[in-house]
Amino acid sequence: EPEVTQTPSHQVTQMGQEVILRCVPISNHLYFYWYRQILGQKVEFLVSFYNNEISEKSEIFDDQFSVERPDGSNFTLKIRSTKLEDSAMYFCASSEGPGPNEQYFGPGTRLTVT
Amino acid sequence: EDQVTQSPEALRLQEGESSSLNCSYTVSGLRGLFWYRQDPGKGPEFLFTLYSAGEEKEKERLKATLTKKESFLHITAPKPEDSATYLCAVQARQYSSASKIIFGSGTRLSIRP
Numbered sequence: 001e002p003e004v005t006q007t008p009s010h011q012v013t014q015m016g017q018e019v020i021l022r023c024v025p026i027s028n029h030l031y032f033y034w035y036r037q038i039l040g041q042k043v044e045f046l047v048s049f050y051n052n053e054i055s056e057k058s059e060i061f062d063d064q065f066s067v068e069r070p071d072g073s074n075f076t077l078k079i080r081s082t083k084l085e086d087s088a089m090y091f092c093a094s095s096e097g098p099g100p101n102e103q104y105f106g107p108g109t110r111l112t113v114t
Numbered sequence: 115e116d117q118v119t120q121s122p123e124a125l126r127l128q129e130g131e132s133s134s135l136n137c138s139y140t141v142s143g144l145r146g147l148f149w150y151r152q153d154p155g156k157g158p159e160f161l162f163t164l165y166s167a168g169e170e171k172e173k174e175r176l177k178a179t180l181t182k183k184e185s186f187l188h189i190t191a192p193k194p195e196d197s198a199t200y201l202c203a204v205q206a207r208q209y210s211s212a213s214k215i216i217f218g219s220g221t222r223l224s225i226r227p
Binding site for chain 2: 004089
């Protein structure tokens with residue numbers, strides 16, 4: 001069964017460093033998303049991406065964040081200068097079409113900023 | 115503002131003891147309501163999509179229903195492997211091509227053997 005994959009599973013970085021989180025969405029999906037979940041809190045939307053551009057973004061997704069689809073299979077989230085409060089699980093998701101198509105989530109990358 | 119509230123926060127049941135989880139929502143035009151299962155340290159696993167009031171979906175011991183303001187996830191004769199956090203999420207009618215979904219806080223379900 002096709003699934004979303006994410007690497008790395010765990011990333012530890014120092015405050016102020018840049019990190020890139022990687023995702024491989026399901027192959028025939030065209031819509032891509034990033035969400036995050038701070039420990040013990042809700043899953044929160046960050047950004048959606050379609051046709052090589054950002055479709056929607058939340059207030060969390062400020063200038064420190066960027067997304068890219070560098071090739072036909074990968075989808076990345078970059079945080080330019082990490083802060084302590086960026087520590088969270090980051091989930092990539094993909095869907096075949098726009099709403100109300102279900103979004104399928106990857107296993108997540110745990111980001112720890114020290 | 116679009117919002118999803120789930121209750122109870124936590125539910126402990128004996129194996130075989132049926133119950134229901136509640137999800138109430140406020141959204142500016144519902145496009146779809148989703149149920150996900152999340153195991154500790156893992157990503158949400160898709161269970162159901164409901165589109166309109168009166169709709170029902172079933173999968174093994176789980177059944178999801180939808181009204182204009184609420185959704186219920188009924189669990190019949192649960193087993194210990196059903197222990198997980200169950201997340202409800204909604205997608206509002208919007209004009210962007212790739213619309214976000216808004217999650218509730220979840221119900222942490224624990225089934226004792």
